[in-house]
Amino acid sequence: MQTGYVLLFWVFPIFLEGCCVKSNQHYKTGPRMTMPQQRYRVVEGEMFLMPCTNNTVVTWYQITGDRKEDGSFSFDCGSEFLIEAKHSGNYTLLTGKIFLYLQVLDKQRLPCYIAEEGGVMLLAGAGGTIPCPGFNCTESTGVTWYKGDERMSKMYRDLCVKNGQLHLCTVSHYDTGQYFCDTHFVEQGVEWTFRRPVTITAIPFKEVSAPPRITLPDNSTAQEVEFGEPHTMTCLVHFPFELNFSPRVQWYINYGGNVENRTLLRTESQQQVTRKVTFKEFMVNHTDIIREVTPLHLNHTYTCMASNAVGNRNATVKLKRKNKKKWPSLVGYPIASLLLVAGVGIVLHVKWLELQLIYKSHFQSGKLDEDEKEFDVFLSYVWTTPHEQAGLTLFSRSGPESDDYPSTLEPFNFQHVIDDLRPPEMLIPMVLEDVWGYRLCLLERDMLPGGAYTNDVMHAIRRSQILICVVSAEYLSNSNAVFVLESGIQILLQSSTLKLLLIRTSRTSKCFVEPDSPLPPMVRRALTVLPSLDWNLGQSEKVNGKFWTLLRKALPKNKVRLVTGVISHAHFGHNDHRNQE
Template identity: 50%
Template structure:
C-alpha cells in the first residue's frame, strides 16, 4: 500500500504538467541534422521570410559574413529584418578557415498559407504558454529546433518541452520577452536547407486593466507660465496598466472660457509609447500651440486619458510670464561712473604687481650671449654657520656621463660627508658650486668678482646690468640686511626697465617667507614684489631623495638657456 502511494505521488506531476517535468527539446549537434545525418561544416544554407527578423547563429560562424556585391556585411549574432536584397552567397570568417553561407529570402506570399498572427505571441506572466512555429500547419516536417536570440532554448535550465513543432513554457517569466527562432530542415536536390522562422514574444502581467490610468504630468489645476508670441507645447504623461484588448488613449482639449462643457480637441502630435515598467505602459501625448496670444490665457486645457476601467483628467491654465527687467547702466550714470572708478583704482593699486608678474613670467627677451659678461648674479648673506662649513664643504660629483636624470639631480649631498659630521651645508655655500662647477654657468659674486674700493650702489647696479639673471637667497638675515635688500630692490627696478632680465627668489627658511615684522621695515616696492616674483623653497632640515631632485629640477628649469648644450662643465 505504501509503495503504491509513493508511485502515484511521483507520477502525478507528469499528468498535471504534461511534458514540463524537464527540458525535453531535442538537442542537435553542430555537425548532425535533425535526423542524425552528418552535415558538411564548410557550407551553411539558410532560408528566411521577407519582413521577419533573421539572425545567423554563431555556432559554426565566429565572425562576419561578406559578399562582394553587398555593401553591408552580416555578422553572426546580430538580428535584422530580412529583405530580398539580403539573398546571396557569403564568405564567413571562422577564425582560421572560410565557411560559405547561402542565404535565400523568400516572399511571404509564396508560402501558400500565411497566418499573420503566428509571427507574434502574447504570453501571460507566471502561467504556462505555447509558442507555435509559423507555417506549422503547412509543413509535413514538424521537427524543429528552437532558439531565443542566438542561444538554443534546450540549453536553458528551465522547465519546457517541444512537441509537434510547438515550444511549451511551463511557467512564463518576464525575461521570456524577445524574438524566438524555430529552425526546420528541408532537403532540396540533395542540399539540406535550414528554414528559419521568427516569432516575437511579449510577456504581460495581465490581459485586462485593474485600475484607471494615472496622469503623472501635469498636476491637476496647475498653472503654466508662457510667453506671448512664442510656441508652447502642452505635455501629458500618463501611466497605463498593461492590457491588450483596449488601446491606451490620451487626448488634449481646449475649454473656452474655462467651461468644461465647451471643449474643442486640439491638434496633437503622434503619442510616444514607453514600456520601461513591466506592470505599466507610459504614454506621452503632446499638443502644440503655434503662437500664444492673449486669448489663450482666457481658456483652460484638459488632458483626458482612458482605458477599459475608466478615465482620468488634469486641467491646467496659462498665465503670462513676467520678464525680468535688469536696470540699464546707461540710465544710472552714477553707478556706471562708480564702476569705472573702482576698476581704475584697482588697476592703479595693483599695477606694479601686474607689471612684475607679466615681465617675470611671460616676457623674457632673447640675448646675444656676448652682450652679458655673467650668466647669474647671486646675492646672499652669510649665515653664522656658513663660515664654519665653507672651508670644508665639498660635493661628490658623478664621474663620467650619466643619462639618468634622477642620478644627476640626487648626487648633490647637502651634508658635509667628507668631514664625517652631520653639519648641513648652507645653500649659499652649496649653490655657487652647483651653478659654476656642475652646470657651467658664469657666476658673479660681489665679494669675489667686483673690485674693492668702488661705490657699493654703482657696483650693484653695474653687476646686475652685466648679468642675464639675478638670484636672491632670502632668509631672515637677508631681509634685515640693508645692503642685501638694496640688491633685491635694484633687481626689481631693472626688471621693470628691462624685460630681458630674469629674477628668481629662493627662500631658505620658512619664517622669512611669512614676512614677519622686520627691522628696518622693507621698502614698499620690495614687499609688493615678494608676492608675485617667481620663487623656490629650500627647506632646511628636510632632505630626501625626492625633495632634492624636485628642488634642483625646478631650479634648472628656471635658469637661462645654457650657452653650451651639456649640463656639465668641461
C-alpha cells in the same frame, strides 16, 4: 487572428500540465548540424538567421559555381535579416571547409503557409505554447528551437517540445523576442533544414484594469507666461498596457474658468510621443503650443484629459504673468554702498604700503635739485665672489694709458669690459662709473670708517638720486644689506625725489622666498611691488642686451657722462683721497 490568440491562451495550457510535471527537464531535440554541407530552406519575406558552427561567430560568403567569393552577399552568423529571392545560392566560410546551400521558397506557392503563425502573444506568469509554422506539412525527423542564435534546449528553464511545439512552463517579459524552429527532414536521400521564424510578445495582462494617471501638469501650480511670447502646454500621462493601445490625450480651454464651457484648445502645433517605460506601462508626452500669449489667456483655465477603455483622468491649470525682476529696494542701496566702502577701506588698510610704493615708484616724479645730490647712484650689494679678487679686478687700473682700455668709448660699446663671465656685483659698478660716467656711492669704498653706520647710510641714500640693490640669496641673508634696503624704502615713502630699483640675480626669483632669517615686514611686502630687473647669467652680459637697455632707461637722465680720453682717473683720485682722510 483574435481567435488564434484565444486558442493559445485557453487550449494550450491543457497540454502544458503533462510537460511541466517534472521541473528543470530539458530536451535536446536534434543535433546542431556541423557537417561540411548544410542545406536550408526558407520562405521569402520572412526573417532568417545564418547558423553558427561550433558556437563560433563566423561570416558566410556567397560563392559562384567555381567556389570562389564573388562578394554579392555576406552575412554574419547570429545576425537577422529579411530573406529575398536573390539570396538563394551557395555560401561558404573563409576556411572553405564548410558549405551551406540556401533555397528561398515563394510563400505564395507554399501549400501550408499561414501568416498568423509567425506571431504569438503569451501571457506573463502563465504557461505558453509556441507552434512551429508549417510543421504538419513536412515529414519531420525532429525540431530544434532557438531564441536568436541560442538553442532553447540549453537554457536553464522549464520547457519541453511536443509535436514540434515549444512549451514554456512559465512565461516572463524576458521571453519577448525572435524565435526560430528548425524542422529536419530527408528528401531523396538528402538532409534538409526548414527554418521558420516566430515573433513572441509577452504581455502582462489581456485586459486593462486601470485608468491612466497624469503626472504633469500639477493642479496646484500655475504656469508662468510672457505676453507676446509662445507657450508650450505639456501633458505627461502614464497608461497601463493594452493589447490594442491607442492613447487619447487632449487639451481643452475652459472659458472664464467654467469647466462646463469647454472646447478643444486650438494651438499653433501639436505633438504626441509615446514610449514604453516598463513592462506594464506606457508614457505619452502630449504638447500643444500657444503661438502668442495675450492677456485674454489669463482669464481662462486649461484642462488636459486622458482616457482609455477603463476611464479618464484630467488635470487643470491656470496661466499667470511672469514677474519681472525687481530692483533692490531703496533700503538696499545704502547697505550695499556701506559694504562697498567698508570693503575698499579694508583693502586699502591691508595693502596701503604696497599702494604707496607703487605710486612713489611708478607715477610720482618730484623736482630734483642737482646741487643737493652728491651721488647719482647708491649701489648696494653683497659679494658672491672673493672680495680680494673683485677688488683687484675693479681697481687695478692705474691711469689713462692702460693697455686694457681704448682712449675713446662710445655708449653701450663696452664689450672689452665684459670679456669674461663676471658677477653683477663686479660688472655693474664698472659700467655705471667707468663707462657711463655716473657718480657712484659704494659703502665699502665711500663710507668713512669710525662713523655712525646707521646715520651714514641714511645720509648717503638721501644724497643719491637712485638706490640700486643687487638682490641675491646672500643679500637677503645679510643684516647690513637688508638694513640698506629697508632704509631706502623708508626714505622713498618720505621723499618724492628718490628712486629705488631692484636687480634680481638668477639665484632669486620674482616670487619672493623667505630666507633663513626672517625679513622685516616692510621689506618682505616691498619686494613684491618695487621696480626690478632680472640678471640672468649668460644673457645680461650681452653688450646691447635687454638688461642694459632697461637699466640705462631707469637711471637719471640728466647726469649721464660719456667718458672720453682718461677713464674716471680724477674720480678715482678723489675717492682715494677721501679714503685717506
